Amino acid sequence: MSIQIPRGTQDILPGEVEIWQYIEGVAKDVCRRYNYQEIRTPIFEHTDLFQRGVGDTTDIVQKEMYTFEDRGNRSLTLRPEGTAAVVRSYVEKKLFGQANQPTKLYYTGPMFRYERPQSGRMRQFVQFGVEALGSADPAIDAEVLALVMSIYAELGLKDIKLVLNSLGDKESRDAHRQALIDHFKPSISEFCQDCQSRLEKNPLRILDCKKDREHPLMKTAPSILEYLNEESKAYFEQVRAYLDQLNIPYVVDPTLVRGLDYYYHTAFEIMADGDGFGAITTLCGGGRYTGLVEQLGGPPTPGIGFAFSIERVIMALKAQSKEIPVETALDCYLVSLGDAAKEKSVELLYQLRAAGLCADKDYLDKKMKAQFKAADRLEARFTAILGDDELVQGLINVKNMETGEQKEVALDLFIDYMKQQNLGR
Structure with a gap:
């Protein structure tokens, strides 16, 4: 009996792996120019890290993590995303105490989620991500957005769209949260079990539900932009002003919701906007977060980051018939x-x-x-x-x-x- 590769994984063979190396090389070179340094964290971490860092109301924690007990009866989890591990290292190694701040890091490596495998969605996939920790300046938001857009530009990708939203500060989110509860509660029994459980815990996540996306209440749900206080509005306007100054086009979408619990203020996705890419059009996601460093035992520290999968970049390049300058010839x-x-x-x-x-x-x-x-x-x-x-x-x-x-x-x-x-x- 022959042993086959596990479902949701792939072998990347010679002839194809050079494309991966090229993409990673471009991304790393852009990070070098933006003064971001590489960090490498373990492939598995204590399960509590992701329960606290990612959020126990997320699909990742509730349904998708590969969790196991080691021989010492410790619960460990293959990392499903990169931010929590980077922040754990930032706190544990006291990077907040270094002279040069903010701390600007990038990472690349395999992540693991138990999902239904399909084109662009694997159980083991490779993410490239960036985290900037220690600054609450809207300019660093613009820098992070410029960085990822520069990566896509240097890869030669066309027809991509930056979609932007603000989730506001805690006061704004709390007001929006109550408005969402009031909006959905009378008809919550019409929604899936996941949405029903999210109503009180994290109603913002209802807006991200794929099962109930066509429900009429989704279209009439109160927008976060209606609940932004003056400080949050000013922050979002400044981020947009910087993007305008850099000539980076974007679209504001008040329905954009990131899937993790720790996002505040700027949230964004980058979408493939051309034909031939398929149903999954999101290439990259990220945003600003507040409270994550404190949850993991560090001082109050704002941060912002993004991550994209190499697999989806390759899909977009192939959909656009973009030639990769890969050199394989012998001298x-x-x-x-x-x-x-x-x-x-x-x-x-x-x-x-x-x-x-x-x-x-x-x-x-x-x-x-x-x-x-x-x-x-x-x-x-x-x-x-x-x-x-x-x-x-x-x-x-x-x-x-x-x-x-x-x-x-x-x-x-x-x-x-x-x-x-x-x-x-």
């Missing part, structure tokens, strides 16, 4: 003829690689013609042919596979000659 393929030449090729191959070139050779004792075919399949820029006779003469034949030009090169000058061909770049 040089060594063809050897004869036992002595074969032995020498091992040394030459090592020297080519030490010089920074991407090089390979035959390991299956193929005939000369088959070795050349292998060089073609590997898209080698140059093929170097060494036979026992050439070895005695101290020579090697180098062929430019694009032009067909062939040149005899002294063996002791071979490595320098290959470096001069502008290879290994």
Whole structure:
């Protein structure tokens, strides 16, 4: 009986993994320019971290976490998202005490949620995310939004839409919360069990329900924008003013609700706005949060962040037929003829690689013609042919596979000659 990959996971094979590396490389380079530094946290954490940090009324905590007990009877959970773990590290390692503030971090790695697998939604998926901790300035909101939009722009993605909302401060949210309870309570029995349980705990989450999205009360639900106090209105207007100043287009959507409990003020999603992407159009989500650091034992600290899945970026790139500049070609393929030449090729191959070139050779004792075919399949820029006779003469034949030009090169000058061909770049 063969063992197959678990449902909701995937193997990323050579030829495809280079696309992932390219996307991650672009994202990391943009973060470098914005002065964000990488953080790496464990793949599993204590379950309590996510119950407290993500919120026990969320679908993630209630339905989707991979939780298990270790041999010490401790409850551990594979991380379902990145923010809680980053904030846990921020508190535990006292990053709030460092001289340079705010603390600006990015992360990438696998996350795990028990969901029904479908296109763009896996049980193991890879997120790239950013967290800026320690500033309540609306300018940092604009910076984070500019950062993620820059990533998408540098990847060449078109037809994407930034959707923006404000969830207000605590006073505004409390007023909106009561308005939502009053709105939904008379007819709550018409809603799903999840919505009924959310009514008192977190009524804002009712607006995010996929089962009852067509219910008439959804369309008439009170907007958070109607309950923003003057301070929250001013904050949201300043964020928008910065985006206008940066010429970053956006759409305000008062129905936008983020799925986690810790969001306040700015909330946003980035959507694929073109044809051919499918039903799941959200590429990225994030927002400002208040209280999360305190919940995990740290000082009062505001934060803002976002996360996107690499899988959905790839889907969007493919939907737009965007070519990824992935380089897989060899610089040089060594063809050897004869036992002595074969032995020498091992040394030459090592020297080519030490010089920074991407090089390979035959390991299956193929005939000369088959070795050349292998060089073609590997898209080698140059093929170097060494036979026992050439070895005695101290020579090697180098062929430019694009032009067909062939040149005899002294063996002791071979490595320098290959470096001069502008290879290994």
